[in-house]
Amino acid sequence: MVPYEFYLAAYRGGSISAQDWPAAEREACATLARYKRLYTVTAPPDIVDAESMAVCAMAEALVFNAQAEAGQGAVSSASIGSVSTSYAGASGVDMSAKAQAKRVYNACALYLDIYRGCG
Numbered sequence: 001m002v003p004y005e006f007y008l009a010a011y012r013g014g015s016i017s018a019q020d021w022p023a024a025e026r027e028a029c030a031t032l033a034r035y036k037r038l039y040t041v042t043a044p045p046d047i048v049d050a051e052s053m054a055v056c057a058m059a060e061a062l063v064f065n066a067q068a069e070a071g072q073g074a075v076s077s078a079s080i081g082s083v084s085t086s087y088a089g090a091s092g093v094d095m096s097a098k099a100q101a102k103r104v105y106n107a108c109a110l111y112l113d114i115y116r117g118c119g
Contacts, residue, residue: 001029002055010049011056016063028058031104040115050111057107065100068093 004021007013016024032055035041043050
């Protein structure tokens with residue numbers, strides 16, 4: 001279990017609120033446990049608290065996925081006074097199940113080595 005204080009202080013996160021952290025952390029831990037059942041997952045010796053850092057990164061990816069699915073993703077247009085702008089492709093985030101899983105896996109792989117091969 002990774003405390004919210006670790007997320008804020010060591011990981012230096014800020015995109016997940018204290019209220020949303022328990023659910024995001026629980027899902028990230030469950031996903032990491034699944035990876036450990038399926039693959040060989042090891043912490044590199046040069047990364048301090050690698051597993052906790054991976055849980056934080058995965059939690060952020062999971063929250064991003066949930067927010068993007070709910071339509072709370074990137075800004076597509078903005079206006080201030082009489083000036084407005086639109087951003088092409090702002091809603092072009094791939095939200096397929098495969099892309100969402102890849103985002104979470106890649107977040108984990110930033111901090112942990114994951115061997116998916118045989119032997």
